Amino acid sequence: MGSYTANRLAGQGLHVCVIEKNARAGQKSSCTGIVSRDCFKLLSVDTGVVQWQARSAKIFSPSGKYIRVERETTQAYVLDRPALDRHIAKQAQESGAEFHFSTFVSGIRKDAKSVRVQAAAQSGPVSFESRLVVIASGFGTSFTKSLGLGQINDYAQGAQVEVAGNGIEEVEVYSGTDIAPGFFAWLAPAGTSYAKAGLLCRSNPGSYITALLERLKQQGKIEAVSGDISYGAVPLKPLARTYADRMIVVGDAAGQVKPTTGGGIYFGLLCAGLAAETICDALKNGNFSARELSVYQKKWHNVLKHELAIDYWAHRFYRKLNNRQIEQIFDIIESHGIHESLLASPDVTFDWHSNVILDAIKHHSLQKSLAKLNSRLAGRSGNVRHR
Numbered sequence: 566m567g568s569y570t571a572n573r574l575a576g577q578g579l580h581v582c583v584i585e586k587n588a589r590a591g592q593k594s595s596c597t598g599i600v601s602r603d604c605f606k607l608l609s610v611d612t613g614v615v616q617w618q619a620r621s622a623k624i625f626s627p628s629g630k631y632i633r634v635e636r637e638t639t640q641a642y643v644l645d646r647p648a649l650d651r652h653i654a655k656q657a658q659e660s661g662a663e664f665h666f667s668t669f670v671s672g673i674r675k676d677a678k679s680v681r682v683q684a685a686a687q688s689g690p691v692s693f694e695s696r697l698v699v700i701a702s703g704f705g706t707s708f709t710k711s712l713g714l715g716q717i718n719d720y721a722q723g724a725q726v727e728v729a730g731n732g733i734e735e736v737e738v739y740s741g742t743d744i745a746p747g748f749f750a751w752l753a754p755a756g757t758s759y760a761k762a763g764l765l766c767r768s769n770p771g772s773y774i775t776a777l778l779e780r781l782k783q784q785g786k787i788e789a790v791s792g793d794i795s796y797g798a799v800p801l802k803p804l805a806r807t808y809a810d811r812m813i814v815v816g817d818a819a820g821q822v823k824p825t826t827g828g829g830i831y832f833g834l835l836c837a838g839l840a841a842e843t844i845c846d847a848l849k850n851g852n853f854s855a856r857e858l859s860v861y862q863k864k865w866h867n868v869l870k871h872e873l874a875i876d877y878w879a880h881r882f883y884r885k886l887n888n889r890q891i892e893q894i895f896d897i898i899e900s901h902g903i904h905e906s907l908l909a910s911p912d913v914t915f916d917w918h919s920n921v922i923l924d925a926i927k928h929h930s931l932q933k934s935l936a937k938l939n940s941r942l943a944g945r946s947g948n949v950r951h952r
């Protein structure tokens with residue numbers, strides 16, 4: 566999100582520095598790179614970054630039954646995430662942004678006139694002075710806390726690995742508390758004989774990914790693991806405050822991630838665009854106060870706040886279910902063709918899940934069952950409620 570924001574700002578003729586601890590863009594990533602059509606359009610990347618175009622998916626219940634969803638046109642793209650990061654960084658460089666690789670930011674200090682970023686480069690300590698800083702250092706960054714913006718305390722841990730297989734032509738999603746507790750696992754095609762297997766869960770992603778790979782091998786879906794397992798975490802809630810004097814927070818650092826799927830590329834990019842707009846206005850007005858920059862939060866809340874709240878509620882509900890309960894919901898969806906009616910609805914999109922969730926829970930048969938489950942879960946934990 567840092568390079569994307571830098572590109573938008575440098576494109577306006579501003580002097581922008583990107584400070585990156587890795588030696589190059591796209592060096593490390595645990596991201597599968599699945600994005601919607603809208604996100605793909607926003608990125609305006611060339612087709613070299615696209616590994617697969619998906620128009621269907623199979624969603625598996627804990628017992629192995631599946632629902633297949635399909636549309637006539639491409640619904641999602643599987644992107645080569647490191648190549649995407651390199652592409653965005655190149656765009657930013659071409660727009661005039663200055664990149665400092667192998668430079669680890671160790672501290673950010675503000676005073677009335679500027680903000681100073683201290684970092685360790687290969688040549689030794691360096692420092693950058695600026696009118697404003699964008700924090701885009703991903704989930705778990707210490708800067709939001711040290712700068713008084715707080716930290717996000719609900720997150721999922723994830724793992725991903727490249728696998729070799731034959732004939733993986735559809736995205737597959739696996740549910741179940743023994744597969745990926747609180748979340749789900751996936752197998753996403755990324756070429757004719759190549760795919761990405763991954764999962765999100767509450768903890769111990771290493772043991773769950775090992776078990777998933779073993780299971781996929783036994784089922785004959787994959788032949789071998791062809792890369793190293795990479796690990797990451799995604800925030801499930803946004804940061805309460807994403808601005809301060811001379812400072813804006815974007816992307817995972819701000820918690821701009823879908824709590825239902827852990828997808829953060831599209832929402833992060835949308836917010837990065839809004840951050841760039843706000844910064845350009847602040848520069849025009851010569852005003853970098855928290856009050857001026859609060860416009861950023863108002864703008865991104867207008868777009869995402871409601872969506873993230875509903876999605877988070879749905880995620881919290883899902884993560885309390887046991888396998889039998891997930892299976893029960895699955896059976897109702899399948900037997901009443903709820904997935905088919907949802908698919909036919911224009912409300913159902915890859916990125917925006919709140920309408921799907923609200924439409925689904927309005928469905929009579931599902932509503933009854935969810936209400937029963939909800940009261941049982943509320944009785945058990947006392948903290949799951951419909952809003």
Ligand SMILES: Cc1cc2nc3c(=O)[nH]c(=O)nc-3n(C[C@H](O)[C@H](O)[C@H](O)COP(=O)(O)OP(=O)(O)OC[C@H]3O[C@@H](n4cnc5c(N)ncnc54)[C@H](O)[C@@H]3O)c2cc1C
Pocket residue numbers: 566567584585586587595596597598599600668669670671701702703704706722723724725763764796797798799815816817818822827828829830831833
């Ligand atoms: C297993 C897994 C699979 C995922 N799959 C998908 C998916 O399919 N689709 C999707 O939309 N999202 C997915 N996500 C989420 C997605 O990866 C993130 O939402 C996205 O990468 C956030 O981008 P970001 O720029 O905010 O943060 P990051 O991608 O984390 O980038 C932060 C950058 O800051 C740099 N940095 C950090 N600290 C410092 C420092 N002190 N000094 C200098 N540089 C620093 C890092 O090196 C990094 O380059 C997945 C996440 C996981 C864990």
